[in-house]
Amino acid sequence: MHDVANAQRSHVAQYTALITFVVIVFSSFYPFTGWAYSGRPLLEFLGYPLPYYFRLFDNAVNFLVYLPLGFALALSSRSRILSWLLALALSLLVSFSVEFGQQFLPMRVSSNLDMLYNMAGAFVGATLAVSPLFRRLWHRVWLKRQRYFRHENVTDYAVVLIVVWFVTQLDPSVPLFGVVVRPIGLPQPFVSPMENPMLFLLLVEAGGVMLNLVAFLLFITTFLAARRYVARAITLALVLAWFLKVLAAGTLLKPMAFFEWINQYVMTGLSAGFLLVWLVTRFGQRVQAVVALLALLGTQVMVFLWPLARSDADMLSLFRWHYGHLANMNALIAFLAQLWPYAACLVLLGLLWQPVCREKLEPQ
Structure with a gap:
């Protein structure tokens, strides 16, 4: 029974991570029109001097939207260290892919600063997820789900x-x-x-x-x-x-x-x-x-x-x-x-x- 509960918890976390991923992709590429290549080096944005294109609202959004992604990914495995590393690696892959793709949209700006805020949010979320305090809170949430909802x-x-x-x-x-x-x-x-x-x-x-x-x-x-x-x-x-x-x-x-x-x-x-x-x-x-x-x-x-x-x-x-x-x-x-x-x-x-x-x- 314990293994079944852990598996179900993992599925819930994966659903949450998938929804967060969809939110990130949609909000990053909307309205999905106007694709064009500027001719500049594709990885140039990684070497921009910091801070580049600094806006407080943008930075806050970039941090907050990756926090639940890191949190959910870190709950996808029973191994804390492995799940923490996996959450950071996948969050980095998502962040890089989004910034790489945004340089083909004239209304978007690819930025290494955005990636830093993305990873900061993912780091905080993943760290909270593997911490004993939040593990206990998540377990209580799961018990509530088991108590109030069908199995x-x-x-x-x-x-x-x-x-x-x-x-x-x-x-x-x-x-x-x-x-x-x-x-x-x-x-x-x-x-x-x-x-x-x-x-x-x-x-x-x-x-x-x-x-x-x-x-x-x-x-x-x-x-x-x-x-x-x-x-x-x-x-x-x-x-x-x-x-x-x-x-x-x-x-x-x-x-x-x-x-x-x-x-x-x-x-x-x-x-x-x-x-x-x-x-x-x-x-x-x-x-x-x-x-x-x-x-x-x-x-x-x-x-x-x-x-x-x-x-x-x-x-x-x-x-x-x-x-x-x-x-x-x-x-x-x-x-x-x-x-x-x-x-x-x-x-x-x-x-x-x-x-x-x-x-x-x-x-x-």
């Missing part, structure tokens, strides 16, 4: 996806639990399938919020170990989602746009969704999984029906930040938000498929 292997994927979903809420220009965004600026013409176009927008926006709320909350409750944890999990999820929106809005948005993430349509959808969740959680976990799966598919229908296009340039005017990283961050969050429903569907299908597989393997 199937697919649950590890679900836990990671739950964390990723909260990351998708860090763009305060996106409504709370929203899957569509009302554009700002001049009204956009569109063809409404209903006589009342405002009612159509209300139904699609509120319906998207309702389905997103139902899908996410039932996604959580489906993987809980016991029914007595349902109320606690739902309350914690709602409070944390609300807190992250308020925090992101207070940090990023201009004062006049502080409540951009909430409106009467969102509140209507949240109210209907909460009632539906309360009803569905009266049934078993398989029913909850099926309803969550249908709700996830419904959110994509709402996205398809939404007739208005969001302008990233107009939406960025809501923010008080003017860094280029802000556009990259919003693009990354949008990418994760678009990918999340499909990943969640796969995890739910995997959970629903397991009993079928067990029945086929049982002797007749």
Whole structure:
């Protein structure tokens, strides 16, 4: 049992490292256009005099984004020294590859200083991961996962996806639990399938919020170990989602746009969704999984029906930040938000498929 637990812990760490790697690659190369070779020596950036292209915000981001990468990689092996060295080696490889590739993008600057901050973040993360204090804390986190969530292997994927979903809420220009965004600026013409176009927008926006709320909350409750944890999990999820929106809005948005993430349509959808969740959680976990799966598919229908296009340039005017990283961050969050429903569907299908597989393997 001890070996199994260690293996499962390693898988969770690897999932986290993979997600962090995707975040690094996406934020480093977005928007993935304009590739060109300048003609300068390919490894010239390694010999730039320090400090080169120094910006405090950039340096902080370069440090912080590699901290979880080093931390997760260092948890991938039971050998502390080996995992620590492996984490630093892989982080160095990722950092060098990113800086090497960025010199082919005119809007990016390859820098040896960025690599130094990357490695500093990876070093701190890896060192924390192998330290006895953080090993004990990580073990406690694992015990919490074992206590509150189901023991199937697919649950590890679900836990990671739950964390990723909260990351998708860090763009305060996106409504709370929203899957569509009302554009700002001049009204956009569109063809409404209903006589009342405002009612159509209300139904699609509120319906998207309702389905997103139902899908996410039932996604959580489906993987809980016991029914007595349902109320606690739902309350914690709602409070944390609300807190992250308020925090992101207070940090990023201009004062006049502080409540951009909430409106009467969102509140209507949240109210209907909460009632539906309360009803569905009266049934078993398989029913909850099926309803969550249908709700996830419904959110994509709402996205398809939404007739208005969001302008990233107009939406960025809501923010008080003017860094280029802000556009990259919003693009990354949008990418994760678009990918999340499909990943969640796969995890739910995997959970629903397991009993079928067990029945086929049982002797007749």
